[in-house]
Amino acid sequence: MEQTATAPPPTFSGYQKFLVAILALLQFTVILDFMVLSPLGDALMKALSIPPARFSFVVSAYAFSAGAAGLLTAGFADRFDRKKLLLFFYAGFILGTLGCGLAGTYPLLLVARVVAGLFGGVIGSISLAIVADEFAVHQRGRVMGVVQMAFAASQVMGIPISLYLANRWDWHAPFLLIVALSLLICLAILLRMRPVDKHLGLQSDTNAFAHLWHTVSKPDYQTGFMAMIFLAVGGFLLMPFGSAFLINNVRIAPEQLPLIYLCTGFASLLVMPLIGRLSDRFSKFALFTVGSGIAIATVLIYTNIGPSPLWLVITLNVIMFMGIMSRMVPATALNTSVPAPKDRGAYMSVTSSLQQVSGGVAAVGAGMVITQADSHSPLLHYNVLGYVATAVFVLCLLLVYRVSRLVARRQPATPTAPAPPVAALAE
Template sequence: MSTETQKTFTGYQIFIISILAFLQFTVVLDFMVLSPLGAILLKELSISTVQFGLVVSAYAFSAGAAGLLAAGFADKFDRKKLLIFFYTGFVFGTLLCALAPDYNFLLMARIVTGIFGGVIGSISYAIVTDLFPIEKRGRVMGFVQMAFALSQVIGIPIGLYLANIWGWHSPFQMIVGLSTIVGIIIFFKMKPITAHLLIQKEGSAFQHLRAIIATPAYLRGFAATTLLATGGFMLMPFGSAYGVHNLGIPLEKLPLLYMITGICMLIFSPLIGSLSDKIGKYKMFIAGSAVTCLMTLIYCNLGITPLWIIIILNILLFVGITGRMISASALMTAVPDPRDRGGFMGVNASVQQIAGGIASLIAGMIVTETATGSLDNYPLLGNVVVGAVVVTVLLMYQIHRYVDAKTRASNPSAASV
């Protein structure tokens, strides 16, 4: 990390940011690797686009259900212990994917992985909220969100390379190995995180969950998250198949596309996070949404296109998506009260996963595969994504006003978030 970051954060905080980024890297890679493997799995397992969409959705739906069940308990345990428990389950689920002999087993393995993996992000965000003030969370989220870029620079290219040589199981085997190392480091190096346990109300886990769901401000956050998930879950599952069959990208060139895009995101992610702290999270969200809409409309209406143009467009698209995700994540961490952070993040993650699962299913119904392997109706898919982005901007404005008022109430001299 830069000298400026070292001056801003303590040594232990830098460790927390780093380990959470690597942890998110393994979880994100486990999900994102399915997209570039899509072109291989459609052929190897002889499945349709609807069946492939179901594989993606299975993870999302099981993650959503698990998040709801865990939300009531999320604030009643040491966050470190909770993180280790769910991360262990995630590694086991990924191991099942690495051993899957057929489509049905893979579908079951994705459900198991989702049950555990879908909760990890909410625990990580609760840890960030516990350990970092709102003024620094944009930068923290910028570094943590580098996991997405890192998965593209290192994970996906290596995963595709391994898949082309040893088969589609090998990327999951790689993730199991990396995750085991990360889990051991967390077990021995992370300190317990228990401050939230001192301010808990009496009552059962169900009562805690019911109180969270009944809070109007939280419901607005969940509504925004519902649409926030739509874009990525609709575009990513069929990205590789669209690139290969519609845009004319050779299958062996896909790793290059993901790698170059990822390198650029490694640079842009911390810059976006820092900028969101300086100009305001909502302003950054608007800018990211505008870029996302424009690039989506262009990208989804392309025909056979030179690779260098596709790389430029893909980078710009991911800049927009990353700008939205970092700013929205940082803004959303300020919504819950301290005693509700874990539960709120758990429900929020569940809503995101379930909405994403529905979006993947809808995408599988909108997009159809022709006899030549090309995908039809991709422009329509892009229009749906843009519509969701526009509505999300309006919903996030309500979140911005709430967080801004809440921040000023606790600190009248605070700048707008």
């Protein structure tokens, strides 16, 4: 892999370190709220008598509502202080998650997931806009490496603890845990985080809808949108039925699920900072390519296995998720460099919206492919989802290559002699 810079990346201030930590914790709660559905899937399907096709709507309800919220708010995303936006949508997310913790029927759970998605689906785009506003381009890989550790942390701590609580009490307990933690994070943001409003002086569009149209009509931005859409689809194909596949096809006991998620998340937690540093020092696309190759190989093996020993399942999960996360960090870091500063909020909102909607479509599609004779029978056609995911990975690779070339054209030339660290991307 070729190095893209000769100077060392700039260091972080104390406030920047706080900002990275609070954004990572915030992402942890939002990701855990979404991710916990998969390991709880088998318990939910049995407790509420939900067949696979209807359970896919529990997953996609969040995704579709998050996508709709992203599109509706995209035009306004650059017209307000990002801190205030973050607090507003995080408060709504907490209410939706509380509804999940109190729901006792399938319809109520579905409504609660819609509310959680309407607010939670916008938080990721606001966080990315804050990262792009507050950190130089050669810091963003490390920032995204830490923030994306929220995914791994949700598996190391969140999902095992959630499954323990669900096994000890019932499936409502994990959502109530998320609510309690989210309230503490919300308080920290309110008291410590500074306003993020420098972008307000750069606005030229007279109204929100004009700003939205200005954002979605740019060809360069459309390339980024397409790449991020396909980045999300592969995961949404496989994720909803992950626990049901392990329990009913691979014959893993429900009590062993926490250990699988713990080992997978711990390995990802170790590798994420390394991936972040590598993406700042070397070609982000080269790193994305390596991660895609690992993900493709392990997905094809994993989705075709039958009853297997626990050690093999853990090994495959660890390698597969390391490959997947090696795709997410460099691709997301590249994507933050696509929009101009005045368009970042809208661009990130549209990106998040498109990812959620396309992911929701993928989840519904997966539910139509998967069949099951009864709640204790093996899932049929899970390997078909693996083949489709592989094709999506390849297409995404081509699109991220186009994004990397676009970003490279907009960066200043690499200095031939020692020079001060590059502070920002030439917009």
